[in-house]
Amino acid sequence: MQDDLYREIILEHWKNPQNYRVLSDNDIDITEQNKSCGDTIRLMIKFKDGKITEIAFLGDGCAISKASASMLTEQIKNMKISSLNKLTQDKVLQNLGLNLTPARMKCALLSFVALKKSLDYYQPKNAKDKK
Numbered sequence: 210m211q212d213d214l215y216r217e218i219i220l221e222h223w224k225n226p227q228n229y230r231v232l233s234d235n236d237i238d239i240t241e242q243n244k245s246c247g248d249t250i251r252l253m254i255k256f257k258d259g260k261i262t263e264i265a266f267l268g269d270g271c272a273i274s275k276a277s278a279s280m281l282t283e284q285i286k287n288m289k290i291s292s293l294n295k296l297t298q299d300k301v302l303q304n305l306g307l308n309l310t311p312a313r314m315k316c317a318l319l320s321f322v323a324l325k326k327s328l329d330y331y332q333p334k335n336a337k338d339k340k
């Protein structure tokens with residue numbers, strides 16, 4: 210029962226993805242590929258005052274990769290970097306609410322991998338700005 214509800218949410222995000230556009234004024238523009246399925250996610254982020262102020266993505270691939278990126282960007286928009294650092298892949302998967310096979314999990318976590326790389330890239334570069 211619960212599964213059907215989640216499936217519908219995924220389907221809705223796939224058909225009508227949120228934050229699906231180019232964000233040209235960005236701090237991060239990263240493209241991540243999932244070779245096992247052929248998915249590509251391009252994640253673009255704008256940071257300000259220690260949080261994400263704008264986020265957008267483009268994607269090419271299966272429904273899971275696209276829908277999960279849509280859900281993730283909705284979830285983390287306006288989130289502080291300190292909270293983002295605490296975001297785990299378990300929480301992301303929990304938010305998706307699907308029982309996924311290991312192969313599908315890679316699809317679902319592609320945008321999360323891109324996010325983690327973005328943070329790794331952004332934080333050392335801007336650490337000196339912190340007080």
Ligand code: ZN
Nearest residue numbers: 246248271316
């Ligand atoms: Zn996939």
